[in-house]
Amino acid sequence: MLRIDQLKADVENKQILKGLSLEVKPGEVHAIMGPNGSGKSTLASILAGRDAYEITGGSVDFDGQDLLEMAPDERAHAGLFLAFQYPVEIPGVSNAYFLRQALNSVRKARGEAELDSLQFMNFIKEKIKMLELDQTMLQRSVNEGFSGGEKKRNEIFQMAVLEPKLCILDETDSGLDIDALKTVADGVNALRSPERSFVVITHYQRLLNYIVPDFVHILMEGRIVRSGGRELALELEEKGYGWIEEELATGGRA
């Protein structure tokens, strides 16, 4: 589904990604962990199409298409979804209007009929319950005045509505208390399916207790330096990132 090959990217002439490779197959859940400044969020932003980065090498293939050549909205139409680390507030645009526009754009691209407001309300009814969101939030401006937890739940709610193929969760656990974290994780787990893949970017292993990954990758200095199963995350929690840095420095496995 997603194949990242030797991806290199700069921001303001500083190399952030230094040859990153990753393959995600349908139905898989990959966790990407790494210390601050390792390039985790840069990776998420580049995949979603933010234009603040200069790609200097490598490629990204998404379902047979060159992802890097696509506009951000085309990526969404193709089935890619980024849950933002910092969801953006849009004063004056209601959640309902925004999400219906988004859904209809995606449906149109898929060749499906657009939904009128009544059909839309029926479509989202169950999903809004699942994320334990208050129905009144639909009439409020997008993310405006939302608590940190509400914003993150809103991201997963949007994900549930748009039904993407590949979901990238950028530090979705940051700023969440344990209850909100569980709600978010339940929402994600409910969306897991053999066709849908996830890339879960996180600093802490805590989230992975709830969203159990098939693979764990460690991102350091713009490269994936170690990959393994779930146990790798537990090892990180126990020992921190220091031991990997040491191993890399002494030319151990890498």
Next chain:
Amino acid sequence: MATSLKSNSAPLAGLEFDPSACGVLTAVRAEAYQAFLDRGVPTTKDEEYKYTPVTDLADRYFVQGGPVPVPESAITEWIYGDLDQIRIVFVNGHFSEELTTSLRGVEGLEIRTLSCALGGRQEIIEDLFGKLVKPQQFPFAGLNTGTFKEGTYIRISANTKIEKPIHILNIATADANGATQYVAPRTLVVVEGGADATLIETFATYGDGPSFTNAVTEIHIEPNGHLQLVKVQQEGLKSHHIANTEVHQAPDSAFNHYSVTFGGKLTRNDLNVFLDGQNIHTRMDGIVVIDGEQLADNHTRLDHAYANCNSFEVYKHVLGGESTGVFNGKIFVHQDAQKTDAKQTNNTILLSGKATMNSKPQLEIFADDVKCTHGATVGYLDRDPVFYMQARGIPKAQAEALMVYAFAAEVLEKITVPGLVESLEAMLFAKLNVQ
């Protein structure tokens, strides 16, 4: 009586003063026209026209064409679809009976052509007509007074609420020979004590020819009267539009004004409101969405003359292409106007690096116990929300249009005519080339 003019050389070719057509108003019209002649067409050396060049009007040839037929199908957009309304329509300044709805039978509402109202109504001539315009200061108002062919007279009876909006639609058509079509809409409104109404003024053009609309609207709001005024500028891109709206508010009255500008090559609105008493509420808002080489200039003036009044003013501009926005907001708080609460805001979004905004708040305060604030911002569209919407599948142009819509909504959503708000929103998206 100053029926003979000092100078006969009209500064605008084709627009001579014709005393024989002025009937009972000959004297007052001649005097106002003389004021225009004395002043001439303003140049950009005139502080009030610094950013708004109108001198090319002097190179035109103007015609005041006849009431050519405009098909009903052409006006759908200008009458806001099936919005329930009491409508009076003028084509090239002539009353159009075909496009006008029934004007009779609404209790408490007198609406008729100005020529009809003036016949035998001495009090209109003596107390109302032309009493608020100041041709020495606003030369185009003098030109209008000297040259208008027809107009509208509206009177809302005391303590009456008119439920349907009253709509004056002015259409200028293209001249067959390519001359500039000149129309001079003239409106006189009296809102009697305790009355309440909504007035929509729409300006549009039919056909693709140059035109010059030079409008004057005088509004008298008597004690405790309420008026909502929505002005929509939808003229073509070869149109000059100069308008002077003068409002006099008596104690305890309320006036809410919303100006919407999408059209016109050049639009200049002078809106002046005199708060002549205590406990008056005034709102004057505007939204300008223009692009290409369009120019829109809103000059507003509020005079707080007495204590305990409030005024709120929000003008928003969305400027694309190489367009130019001008905002000049004067607020005078006179010595007796203690406890005045006046707030002025002017926000601009530039959609292009070549668009220009000229914003000038002008507050002059002579009372010491008042709350007066003003603020102006100019900036580009915030990129983060656009990217966020794109990441959810909304194409960029549509995401930007949504941002503009949200920006404009603060003004549009205050209009209390629901069907009209929806139509204006649709026009806004059309202007931004998004459905």
